[in-house]
Amino acid sequence: MEDKNHKHVQNGSCRDINIAVLGGKGVGKSAIIVRYLTGRFIGDYDPEMEAIFSTNIPIDGKHYTINIKDTTSYFSGHDLKEDPIFWADAFMLVFSLIDLASYQTVQELVETLRMARDDEGVPILAAANKSDLVHLWTMSSVECEAWCSGQQCLFAEISASEDPESIYKAFELLCKRVRAVHKKREKLSWTLQRPAVAAKLQIRQSLKNLAEKKLWRTRTSTM
């Protein structure tokens, strides 16, 4: 996504990827974004600040503009404002490995976002931050990862203060997943614009439905 020195590359025609960074209070949302965009770790941020930051980067040879929304804290899925939910192409849900409540917030957020956007296949990455404070962890990173995989969420263990590489990799993973979703959508719309292909697919689907119906009838008649 970036060159070897993690310099963000500026270039001409770009597609946009909007990423909303959500999570509980003090989990490190601003620290992660600043680390990603500037390569630096800064100790304190204005907690009221809500802003969008942009950068141009290449992903697999194509140029993208990544817009990152730093949101103020959301303590539960019910407090979530609608704005970032429908603005984003992908979500980075941050929790702190030293704050169990922040993990529960992320679990609630996954449920809320799935309900709001699931049919669109919007990628979600759960970012377990503050991995450097290993002596203070209140949960097992392995268990968090297992939960995420059960929810079809991406997972990354990161540290904004000590491990910049982990932050770059997490954003890269998320952007690549967005690109895969875009590609799938483009392929679908290409297919739907070609009546002959669409008709072929429809016939194939009807035959499949028919076969399933027959199988179901056979099963129920032998019960």
Ligand SMILES: Nc1nc2c(ncn2[C@@H]2O[C@H](COP(=O)(O)OP(=O)(O)OP(=O)(O)O)[C@@H](O)[C@H]2O)c(=O)[nH]1
């Ligand atoms: N040790 C350690 N501290 C971190 C890390 N990331 C953030 N912090 C610290 O955690 C505190 C909160 O970080 P912020 O980036 O302000 O967190 P936030 O989620 O944006 O906070 P709110 O906007 O108030 O919800 C700050 O004191 C950061 O220095 C990390 O990876 N390791």
